[in-house]
Amino acid sequence: MSGELQKLKEHLGKVNDLGKAAAVLDWDLQTYMPAGGADTRSRQLGTLSEMSHELFTADEVGQWLEALAPREAELDYDSDDASLIRVTRRDYEKQRRVPARLVGEIKRAASLGQKAWEQARGESDFSIHRPHLEKLVALRVQWALCFDYEESIYDPMLDDFEPGLTTATVRSVFDAFRPRLVELVSAIAERQERVDASCLKGEFDLEAQKTLGLEALKVMGFDFERGRQDVSAHPFSTSFSSSDVRITTNYHADDFAQAFFGTVHEGGHALYELGVDPALDGSLLGEGTSTTVHESQSRLFENIVGRSRPFWQFFYPQLQTAFPQFKQVELETFYRAINQVGPSLIRIYADEVTYGLHIILRFELEQALVTGELEVADLPAAWNAKMEEYLGLTPPSDAQGVLQDVHWSNAYIGYFPDYLLGSMLSVQLFEKAQEEMPDLTSQIESGRLESLLEWLGTEIHTHGRKFTLDELTDRVLGESLSPEPYLRYLQERYGEIYGL
Secondary structure, three states: OOOHHHHHHHHHHHHHHHHHHHHHHHHHHHHHOOOHHHHHHHHHHHHHHHHHHHHHOOHHHHHHHHHOOOOOOHHOOOHHHHHHHHHHHHHHHHHOOHHHHHHHHHHHHHHHHHHHHHHHHHHOOOOHHHHHHHHHHHHHHHHHOOOOOOOOOOOHHHHHHHHOHHHHHHHHHHHHHHHHHHEEEHHOOOHHHHHHHHHHHHOHHHHHHHHHHHHHHHHHOOOOEEEEEEEEOOOOOEEEEOOOOEEOOOOOOOHHHHHHHHHHHHHHHHHHHHHHOHHHHOOOOOOOOOOHHHHHHHHHHHHHHHHHHHHHHHHHHHHHHHOOHHHHHHHHHHHHHHOOOOOOHHHHHHHHHHHHHHHHHHHHHHHHHHHOOOOOHHHHHHHHHHHHHHHHHOOOOOOOOOOOHHHHHHHOOOOOHHHHHHHHHHHHHHHHHHHOOHHHHHHHHOOOHHHHHHHHHOOOOHHHOOHHHHHHHHHHHHOOOOOHHHHHHHHHHHHHHOOO
């Protein structure tokens, strides 16, 4: 190993350690930290973020990368070392444009925004969160202005979560997707009598919900020696290494499905991080490649597997043991109930068909926020108007409307489109897995998800950040990300349920 490469790896290891230490503090902020600790924690996280940024963007990193260019050209493109040099250069050239002070300021504001959002949502009062969101939007705009962009200031924000993604690309995909989605929603609305979801209403013991969720995670292949689950205001997943991955959920006594499918969703994220090659730990490569790919994993397990007949043919007896009232409910009735399609207020609990409308709504609103077309003060009214336009519903409160998602309070502006793009990718990946494992359906019926997880691990997880989204889809699928398989999947699954 060359001296420059060794120095680079040691340096990046320190950068990684600072980032993961901050991640532990952030996990604690959202799980166990008392509310009174918000000010101090925001300062701590801001300090660590600044230090990490300064260390990563130091002049010597650029010098090592320049010296390593000839070595990179000699290495196999897929090798760990070539990938590390390539990804580091991409990140370095981008982060050098941003002042460390601004990075720290954004992190401090996001930490305070997180706690303000929790209070605002709890009291259903947007005014509590408004000044924090105004500051966060202004800071993200300031951050985006550090970069060159051809069309929209929103482009750098998209690129932050999915490298290379542009507003024009997302808009073209969504514009083509929306009318066909609306057509499917309208067709289903005329046949609502085919699904009776009353069995999902009732009282569900919280401890039984927790046990059921943990059992589902075990079936999925979640390793409790390297992971754990806790409770937070909004479900999330985080990784400190491939041997320490955390997920959270929350429980509702009158609805077991919210916690169950939220657990499976976050479990999909966790399986990705647990599957990264341990040799990549401590480097820029030791995590998932992008949010689109990450969401493809969570949506695959939550919906394609978790809401399928084959899965519940195996898992339904466990549900009936946890909640005896389901012993009187036929499996087919239950299957249709968990796949009921209809307008709903809350994104994370939306059905697969209307889910895309929730994402498009957020995509349009956050663009308006960062371009100045929409003031933060007017966001609740704009949100309600979009909900009425797209879903025919008007949120009765801020908590069920504009305050339902945590992302903007964490400065995650530009993330939401990847939920829908990831949903599209999840179908392409699952279809490819079926092609290579013709008995996959029967495996799922038997509760055997090992082969699916192994396939995903080999094709996606183990590589960490070595390859971009386009490189992965080309390697695994031989084609680009496309909405067509996703539309076909929705039409087939829900067309069968609703007799279209």
